[in-house]
Amino acid sequence: MSLVHAGLLVLAWLLSTVLTYILLRYAIRQGVLDNPNERSSHSVPTPRGGGLGIVLATLVVAVVLHRTGSVSTRLLLALGGGGLLVAATGTWDDLRTIPARWRFPLHLMASAGAVALLGGLPPLRFGSAVVDLGWIGHILAVLAITWLLNLYNFMDGIDGIAGGEALTVAGIGGGLFALAGQWPPAILLWAMGAAAVGFLHWNWPPARIFMGDGGSGFLGYAFGVLALAGAREPCHIWPLAILLIAFVADATVNLIRRVISGQKWYTAHCNHAYQHAARRWAIARSR
């Protein structure tokens, strides 16, 4: 990692910190607030949409890296084009609720674009066998990125959880990519981690601003895209996939459970394991 890369990480952190503060002031002025309801983990109206600071800081770093030749045009388009579409859809949903029948096709479009730009799902290693899933693999990759961006949004339900996940997954994942010599996804992941630190300054419990669907959707999407971008060798998709398991396991098991029990799986609820844990912790603390 060069001094320029280190400087870019500082830039991502600073930009995210300042932008989140600006978004906080804007949300208060414009009344973009998350009002508590029976499903909420908070008790006072709180501004939302602060995650856009992470989006903009990460994409600024991506553009600079592209200008210096460190990031390919295809990776920039996959991360920036699809990422902005996902972030815009989420922000639109934050401001005026939009139905899933509109959101879902836009998410699929962003994911399909990224998979096409990055050359599809590379061969995967299962034990000693390397399996090329072909078109089935490409479709699975589109569905996986779409699920990842949605589940990241579902899991953003208590102060600091989505930012904390982003910081640790990006930090460790970037380190593993760097050890493998894959610097473009490594620096981009670290930039996301640095931006998450800036956001967490305002989102650490008790949060002064929430991430919002724009930021959380972008983070899930970006992790999916960077896992795919770094997976040019058969071994490299598993480490980042493993790092995301804390979110993936909770959301996926919950979804399967709701489908099997005949509940409306697409409606909002507060039945994730982390929400149970947060309620138990709050009760234990109040005793």
Next chain:
Amino acid sequence: MSVMLINLFFLGPLAYLAAARPSWGALLFVLSFSVLALVARCLRAGEMPD
């Protein structure tokens, strides 16, 4: 935050192992998913100790 601790002390080392031993990647993915799905189930059922 517990999710950060899980990533640092459980999933991080497993991911490192998956990077160092590529042939173990899929197995480690299934293993870590199973462990955390079980933890999630216990938390939901209220069986975890306070």
